[in-house]
Amino acid sequence: MMAAPERYDLVVVGGGINGAGIARDAAGRGLRVLLCEKDDLGAATSSLSSKLIHGGLRYLEQYEFRLVAESLAEREVLLRIAPHLVWPIPFVMPHTAGQRPGWLIRLGLFLYDRLGGRVTLPRSRAIRLGAGGVGAGLAPQYTHGYRYADARVDDARLVTVNARAAADLGATVLTRTALVAGRRSGDDWVLTLRGASRGAEQSVTARAVANAAGPWVQSVLERTMGEQPRGRMRLVKGSHIVVPRAYDGDHAFILQNDDGRVVFLIPFEGAFTLVGTTEAPHDDPDAPPRPSPEEIAYLCRAADRYLARPIAPADIVWSYSGVRPLYDDGAAAASEVTRDYHLVVTEADGRAPLLSVYGGKITTYRRLAEEALEKLAPWFPGLGRAWTATAPLPGGDLGGASFGELGEAYRARYPKLDPGWLGRLLRRHGTCSAEILGDAREIADLGKAFGGGLYARELDHLVQREWAREADDVLWRRTKCGLHMTEIERRRVADFMKVLA
Numbered sequence: 001m002m003a004a005p006e007r008y009d010l011v012v013v014g015g016g017i018n019g020a021g022i023a024r025d026a027a028g029r030g031l032r033v034l035l036c037e038k039d040d041l042g043a044a045t046s047s048l049s050s051k052l053i054h055g056g057l058r059y060l061e062q063y064e065f066r067l068v069a070e071s072l073a074e075r076e077v078l079l080r081i082a083p084h085l086v087w088p089i090p091f092v093m094p095h096t097a098g099q100r101p102g103w104l105i106r107l108g109l110f111l112y113d114r115l116g117g118r119v120t121l122p123r124s125r126a127i128r129l130g131a132g133g134v135g136a137g138l139a140p141q142y143t144h145g146y147r148y149a150d151a152r153v154d155d156a157r158l159v160t161v162n163a164r165a166a167a168d169l170g171a172t173v174l175t176r177t178a179l180v181a182g183r184r185s186g187d188d189w190v191l192t193l194r195g196a197s198r199g200a201e202q203s204v205t206a207r208a209v210a211n212a213a214g215p216w217v218q219s220v221l222e223r224t225m226g227e228q229p230r231g232r233m234r235l236v237k238g239s240h241i242v243v244p245r246a247y248d249g250d251h252a253f254i255l256q257n258d259d260g261r262v263v264f265l266i267p268f269e270g271a272f273t274l275v276g277t278t279e280a281p282h283d284d285p286d287a288p289p290r291p292s293p294e295e296i297a298y299l300c301r302a303a304d305r306y307l308a309r310p311i312a313p314a315d316i317v318w319s320y321s322g323v324r325p326l327y328d329d330g331a332a333a334a335s336e337v338t339r340d341y342h343l344v345v346t347e348a349d350g351r352a353p354l355l356s357v358y359g360g361k362i363t364t365y366r367r368l369a370e371e372a373l374e375k376l377a378p379w380f381p382g383l384g385r386a387w388t389a390t391a392p393l394p395g396g397d398l399g400g401a402s403f404g405e406l407g408e409a410y411r412a413r414y415p416k417l418d419p420g421w422l423g424r425l426l427r428r429h430g431t432c433s434a435e436i437l438g439d440a441r442e443i444a445d446l447g448k449a450f451g452g453g454l455y456a457r458e459l460d461h462l463v464q465r466e467w468a469r470e471a472d473d474v475l476w477r478r479t480k481c482g483l484h485m486t487e488i489e490r491r492r493v494a495d496f497m498k499v500l501a
Helices: 017-028 057-062 065-081 102-114 155-168 214-224 293-304 362-379 403-413 419-437 456-465 471-478 487-500
Strands: 006-013 033-036 086-095 125-128 144-153 172-174 177-185 188-195 201-211 233-244 252-256 262-268 272-276 318-327 341-348 351-359 449-451
Touching (some): 017 033, 017 155, 033 155, 065 086, 086 102, 102 144, 177 351, 188 351, 272 293, 403 419, 419 456
Parallel strands (some): 033 172
Antiparallel strands (some): 188 201, 252 262, 262 272
8 A cells, every 4th residue: 555645734846045944934833844946955046146145225226115124134134143154245336427426326325224224234434445445456547435334145055054944943855856746635735746866756745835946936836736827927147257356355346337237346265256247138947047258248347447457258267147036027127127026825715825936035035934934824823933033044053152253262172274274164154063073183184185175074064964966066055165176176076976876
């Protein structure tokens, strides 16, 4: 006799930031949760962002005041619950005549400082730009500007720690497992899942489904679940390039381009500068996005308008594109489409709800998850209260210490380990670094060195605790060690992961 299908309260489809956030929130409220992802956690949009937790200064020009206010409030929450993954960064905006007028910028920054309520980051101010300080690296004609504060994030790791938090709370997390069919049966959903490696299928039932498939939301609705969409999706590609460090300092630049858009220059992985982003239509979610020659030229040209030393396509050491699954509000230009999110619930005679997530940005994922649970609450009497605003994410419970103090404590505990390497490990894992380091005292205790600062102990941890299965999971998502490796070293990691598979 065949075993009865595994039964869950909520199945979450999609292992990006929204899906992982919903799974964590739901598991913490007492629901039995399954999260399935057809690829790796954060393999699409959520690991291919501009790596920022920000309100979106330019969204004020589109009158998105609610979104900016919520984003700024969430920035404070994430700085508090994930201090190892989200940390402050000063932004500098050079200014000259012919750009947005100074009064408009000052008004925007005034609102930006205040819309989110109480903030811990410094307020904005006008500054002089010289050859040194925050003006270093700029062309000499830029002598005035503005400075404000935002935050940066390791986006892929933020996804992973949310999934780990969900698993720690009892959720089942299945990567490389696709939802291939779904139908309502009475009060439940009957769902068919298929693993990617051997094609094995399993059937599960759920009282509710959350469709957080990002660019594939419409496909899951129509092809898999047989539902008619009640929202419209617009896919917008954003490309980024990474070049050797283009200027000194730990600050980022926000550059006003001649087409009215802005481009960011952000310190990245110590030795590099991240330049982004573009906004181009992308029609097919199954077509892998790649930076086009036109986008690369656009980013280089935008940076070269400001930098004393120009950058060229030949300087690029890495590039990537992500597809933003935006809610289509009818805006004419891709850059004007709202970054706000919309949650749509469908049901059959009050039974078997299906919640679909349209749009959203990484900054507001936690609040989106809260709202998702609020919408599903009628089907779960006795659902626990919202709780994620104060609970640290794995690795983020510093016991009242600052991240700097955490670093000091670990350097004292592991005096023979390279402090620079130790700092990078702490940025990835926070207090969970102790699970990797254990009783290590010297570099040799960390096991085989793969290059780029990756050692066997961390790699084993990524496989055993963080669902890493392929080389890219490790080199470009769980870490960015691939950026610091030679091609031979990257192949060595790939060969090692094939053996594990």
